[in-house]
Amino acid sequence: MTPSRWQIHSQHTASFRSVAPVLWLLTGAAVAAWAYFSMATPERVRHFLVLHQGLETLSIVVSALVFAVGWKAHSINPQRNVFILACGFLGVALLDFSHMLSYAGMPDYVTANSVAKGINFWLPARYLVAVSLLWALGLHWHAPGDSASAGPGRFAVLALVLGVVAAVHVLVFWYPHWYPETYGSTGLTPFKIAAEYGVIALYAASLALLLRLARERTSFDVARLFAAVWVMALSEFFFTFYVTATDPFNLLGHVYKVVGYYYLYRAIFVGTIEAPYRALKQSDKALRAVLDAVPDLMFEVTRGGRYVEIHTRQPELLLLPAEQVLGRTIHDILPPQAAAVAQRAIDAAAEHGVARDFQYTLDLPDGKHWFELSVARKVMDEASEAHFVVLSRDITQRVQTLDTLRKLRHAVEQAPNSIFIAGADGNIEYVNPAFSVTTGYSLAEVVGRNPRLLSAGGTPLSVYADLWAHLSSGRVWRGEFLNRRKDGREYYESAIISPLHDEQGRITHYLAVQEDVTERKRDEERIRKLVNFDALTGLPNRTMFASRFSQALALTQRSGQHLALLYLDLDHFKNVNDSLGHQVGDELLVEIAHRLQLVLREEDTVSRPGGDEFIIVLPLADAQHAAHVAESLQSEVRRVCRLGHHELVVTSSIGIALYPEDGREFETLAQRADAAMFRAKETGRDTYRFFSADMQAHSLRVLQIENALRSAVVQNQLALHYQPQIRLRDRRLTGVEALLRWTHPELGLISPAEFIPVAESSGQILGIGEWVLRTALAQARAWCEAGHTGFTVAVNLSMVQFRHPGLVEMVQQALADSGVSPQMLELELTESIAMDAPEKVIAIVQQLFDLGVQLSIDDFGTGYSSFSYIQRLRVHKLKIDQSFVRHLGEDGSAQHIVRAIIGLAQSLDLESIAEGVETATQCEALLSLGCNTGQGYYFSRPVPAAQLDAWMTERRVTLV
Numbered sequence: 001m002t003p004s005r006w007q008i009h010s011q012h013t014a015s016f017r018s019v020a021p022v023l024w025l026l027t028g029a030a031v032a033a034w035a036y037f038s039m040a041t042p043e044r045v046r047h048f049l050v051l052h053q054g055l056e057t058l059s060i061v062v063s064a065l066v067f068a069v070g071w072k073a074h075s076i077n078p079q080r081n082v083f084i085l086a087c088g089f090l091g092v093a094l095l096d097f098s099h100m101l102s103y104a105g106m107p108d109y110v111t112a113n114s115v116a117k118g119i120n121f122w123l124p125a126r127y128l129v130a131v132s133l134l135w136a137l138g139l140h141w142h143a144p145g146d147s148a149s150a151g152p153g154r155f156a157v158l159a160l161v162l163g164v165v166a167a168v169h170v171l172v173f174w175y176p177h178w179y180p181e182t183y184g185s186t187g188l189t190p191f192k193i194a195a196e197y198g199v200i201a202l203y204a205a206s207l208a209l210l211l212r213l214a215r216e217r218t219s220f221d222v223a224r225l226f227a228a229v230w231v232m233a234l235s236e237f238f239f240t241f242y243v244t245a246t247d248p249f250n251l252l253g254h255v256y257k258v259v260g261y262y263y264l265y266r267a268i269f270v271g272t273i274e275a276p277y278r279a280l281k282q283s284d285k286a287l288r289a290v291l292d293a294v295p296d297l298m299f300e301v302t303r304g305g306r307y308v309e310i311h312t313r314q315p316e317l318l319l320l321p322a323e324q325v326l327g328r329t330i331h332d333i334l335p336p337q338a339a340a341v342a343q344r345a346i347d348a349a350a351e352h353g354v355a356r357d358f359q360y361t362l363d364l365p366d367g368k369h370w371f372e373l374s375v376a377r378k379v380m381d382e383a384s385e386a387h388f389v390v391l392s393r394d395i396t397q398r399v400q401t402l403d404t405l406r407k408l409r410h411a412v413e414q415a416p417n418s419i420f421i422a423g424a425d426g427n428i429e430y431v432n433p434a435f436s437v438t439t440g441y442s443l444a445e446v447v448g449r450n451p452r453l454l455s456a457g458g459t460p461l462s463v464y465a466d467l468w469a470h471l472s473s474g475r476v477w478r479g480e481f482l483n484r485r486k487d488g489r490e491y492y493e494s495a496i497i498s499p500l501h502d503e504q505g506r507i508t509h510y511l512a513v514q515e516d517v518t519e520r521k522r523d524e525e526r527i528r529k530l531v532n533f534d535a536l537t538g539l540p541n542r543t544m545f546a547s548r549f550s551q552a553l554a555l556t557q558r559s560g561q562h563l564a565l566l567y568l569d570l571d572h573f574k575n576v577n578d579s580l581g582h583q584v585g586d587e588l589l590v591e592i593a594h595r596l597q598l599v600l601r602e603e604d605t606v607s608r609p610g611g612d613e614f615i616i617v618l619p620l621a622d623a624q625h626a627a628h629v630a631e632s633l634q635s636e637v638r639r640v641c642r643l644g645h646h647e648l649v650v651t652s653s654i655g656i657a658l659y660p661e662d663g664r665e666f667e668t669l670a671q672r673a674d675a676a677m678f679r680a681k682e683t684g685r686d687t688y689r690f691f692s693a694d695m696q697a698h699s700l701r702v703l704q705i706e707n708a709l710r711s712a713v714v715q716n717q718l719a720l721h722y723q724p725q726i727r728l729r730d731r732r733l734t735g736v737e738a739l740l741r742w743t744h745p746e747l748g749l750i751s752p753a754e755f756i757p758v759a760e761s762s763g764q765i766l767g768i769g770e771w772v773l774r775t776a777l778a779q780a781r782a783w784c785e786a787g788h789t790g791f792t793v794a795v796n797l798s799m800v801q802f803r804h805p806g807l808v809e810m811v812q813q814a815l816a817d818s819g820v821s822p823q824m825l826e827l828e829l830t831e832s833i834a835m836d837a838p839e840k841v842i843a844i845v846q847q848l849f850d851l852g853v854q855l856s857i858d859d860f861g862t863g864y865s866s867f868s869y870i871q872r873l874r875v876h877k878l879k880i881d882q883s884f885v886r887h888l889g890e891d892g893s894a895q896h897i898v899r900a901i902i903g904l905a906q907s908l909d910l911e912s913i914a915e916g917v918e919t920a921t922q923c924e925a926l927l928s929l930g931c932n933t934g935q936g937y938y939f940s941r942p943v944p945a946a947q948l949d950a951w952m953t954e955r956r957v958t959l960v
């Protein structure tokens with residue numbers, strides 16, 4: 001900061017403060033003395049001469065000291081100002097000495113003494129002081145230690161001063177008349193007074209220079225010099241007042257002169273002697289502080305490693321106390337390995353001047369420490385033995401930190417996750433190898449670039465907004481980006497980005513740890529699809545459909561409208577599977593699923609709960625809309641499907657249930673749509689049906705039967721009736737068919753056509769079927785034992801029984817248990833059984849055949865079995881379905897079918913039997929067509945075994 005015009009530099013403030021009181025006092029005293037002695041004629045001072053001589057001697061001594069100090073200081077701190085003052089004061093001392101010897105009252109000094117002679121030496125002395133001061137102050141003051149600026153040398157100045165002094169002496173001794181009169185009979189002459197004022201004027205000029213210098217930093221004590229000049233100026237005033245040479249003004253002037261000289265001496269002494277020493281002390285202190293601040297162990301050793309000096313602030317790092325180390329060598333103190341390293345460092349320093357980075361370890365009480373040596377040869381004179389300054393730095397923490405950093409670097413470089421570090425400006429500064437592997441960009445390619453170069457453009461802007469909101473507030477961000485590799489491939493990356501802070505808490509970098517999660521996302525998507533979608537068709541599965549249904553229901557409920565649930569089942573899909581294989585069946589399902597979706601709106605959902613069934617929810621749909629959609633779906637399904645080289649036409653049956661009329665929750669609506677779909681099947685297929693009240697009643701009835709059936713066997717509610725099978729040619733009895741009858745105490749007689757399907761769907765048919773077989777065999781045994789043989793007892797096998805793996809064993813066991821000959825047992829398989837899994841069926845039929853039982857295919861003509869397939873089935877009879885027999889005689893087509901079946905049986909060498917024969921016409925027609933056997937009400941209704949005996953007797957039916 002630049003001080004204001006009059007402001008004293010801070011360097012001088014304290015010094016000025018210390019001299020100010022003295023100056024005020026002396027000035028005040030001078031004014032007071034002047035006032036006091038001016039009022040009355042001052043009296044002569046007693047013993048003036050003694051006092052004068054004493055004061056002069058004092059001032060001569062001080063002047064001599066100024067010279068001595070100033071002259072001698074030149075060798076320490078050469079300053080021209082100082083030696084000018086010193087030389088000046090030598091002259092002053094000599095002139096004052098002559099002034100003292102010339103004083104009146106003293107023995108004559110070369111020539112006769114007088115007051116005037118004393119003044120003649122006095123005045124040149126004063127001018128010499130004033131001029132020396134002005135000259136010295138006018139020069140630039142150098143800092144201690146600087147060499148003197150160019151100009152006359154100190155001997156030249158000394159010679160000049162001595163010359164002036166000599167000239168003054170010559171003038172005063174031998175040419176006093178050249179000198180104007182300075183003292184007369186009335187005291188001081190005007191010349192003398194004017195000369196004194198001239199000195200005062202020179203002092204004033206010096207004071208002005210000093211005030212100017214006080215505003216700057218200087219190498220000398222401005223305040224004391226100012227005090228010296230000020231007091232000397234006061235002294236000069238006294239010398240203008242006195243009348244007689246012995247009055248008080250004269251004495252006071254000498255006193256002030258001595259004080260002034262003292263201040264001058266102090267200023268010179270402080271500036272030249274004290275200041276350099278103080279500076280030296282200061283620098284020594286600073287050096288020591290620097291040494292103390294050095295954190296390292298510092299040794300001075302010889303070439304051989306002998307310790308000469310030790311300096312440390314951490315004595316605990318020394319292996320021994322310093323006093324025990326000094327005088328010994330590194331080989332005495334350090335372990336051999338460390339000593340060898342230290343010696344190598346010293347040798348290297350001896351050769352090159354400096355040696356660095358020599359490391360060794362020491363086992364200290366608190367563990368292993370690493371030290372690093374720096375050695376420098378100490379510059380000494382040639383003759384002395386070479387010394388070396390050794391700095392031993394404990395780098396344990398640095399080594400450990402470097403070790404940690406190395407591990408961290410390896411961890412980052414070998415991390416499987418891609419990592420990058422960006423600066424505060426967001427530009428990349430570092431990427432690890434995994435980053436390059438993932439992105440395809442090398443470190444050099446991305447350094448200085450913004451990470452947005454990876455963006456594939458698909459990440460929502462809100463993700464970036466959230467990212468920067470987190471980072472700018474110093475928080476960690478976790479999220480996902482859709483990025484693009486260098487080769488253009490897109491990938492998903494999950495990222496954790498953290499801001500890195502410096503000690504002041506400012507964000508300096510960003511650290512991103514990222515992972516390519518593309519595969520994981522694909523897996524998740526696959527799992528999501530597996531969990532929620534049908535693997536074959538890609539349609540929502542049951543779980544997903546339930547969720548979509550809930551949404552649709554909620555939407556419908558909010559709007560107060562209707563919702564439709566449709567159950568669609570493909571008609572005779574099984575035939576496709578069986579005849580063309582499951583591959584084609586699957587392709588057909590995929591195609592149908594696709595077609596269904598084409599018909600539906602975006603808000604509609606279709607699902608495949610299994611097999612060839614599809615369930616569809618239509619939110620905000622009334623009956624009319626549902627019917628319209630059902631028709632569209634059916635016509636879309638009905639279109640020809642081209643699957644490979646196959647051309648298929650399939651139809652579908654649809655059941656429809658409406659919310660809220662038919663139910664309020666999914667289960668109820670699904671059950672009712674299913675019931676409606678069955679009704680559609682029953683009513684000829686390729687149609688749709690809405691759920692109705694009678695279907696509801698039917699469902700309840702099914703439930704009732706299912707429950708009641710569970711106790712039917714144990715409660716003895718079941719019975720078998722037998723219907724005769726008559727050979728048409730001779731009306732002989734060839735067999736009987738066992739037909740199940742169930743009489744429930746409350747529900748009454750229930751037809752097997754009603755309860756057998758319920759027993760099948762509830763799984764109870766297995767137990768019931770076995771009961772039928774064993775009961776029929778028991779009856780057969782009874783007939784055998786009664787002598788009625790030569791006919792078969794036919795038992796119906798349900799599809800569920802046939803599929804059961806233990807069927808053959810069960811039949812075998814029942815036969816064995818009954819003791820009935822297998823030939824007497826006939827098992828009726830429906831044509832639909834025969835169509836199920838052909839190879840498996842052929843195998844089971846073969847096993848049953850091998851048991852020796854008779855086998856017939858029931859309801860023949862209603863299925864789709866081919867000639868080649870029937871040929872491979874080891875059966876004995878084809879049983880013509882009663883629907884064809886019923887229309888014999890009235891319907892030409894029925895006759896053709898019956899003829900065809902009989903022809904097929906004949907060609908395969910099988911028996912043919914017609915069921916449902918109710919009239920003689922039918923009987924005749926069958927006979928004429930070549931049918932072997934008939935069964936029907938025309939011969940007999942199914943009757944209990946006891947009645948059958950009576951019937952045989954009554955109708956005189958004979959056994960074969």
Ligand SMILES: Nc1nc2c(ncn2[C@@H]2O[C@H](COP(=O)(O)O[C@H]3[C@@H](O)[C@H](n4cnc5c(=O)[nH]c(N)nc54)O[C@@H]3COP(=O)(O)O)[C@@H](O)[C@H]2O)c(=O)[nH]1
Nearest residue numbers: 739740752753772796797798915916917918935936937938
């Ligand atoms: N798995 C089992 N199925 C069985 C068993 N018992 C019967 N059934 C099957 O139930 C269906 C209905 O049987 P049912 O009411 O007994 O009807 C049979 C005859 O009564 C009836 N029939 C016989 N003759 C005539 C006739 O002249 N007119 C006429 N309208 N109906 C007649 O036909 C049924 C015989 O059927 P089928 O077995 O195909 O020969 C029926 O499908 C039975 O198979 C059983 O124990 N197990």
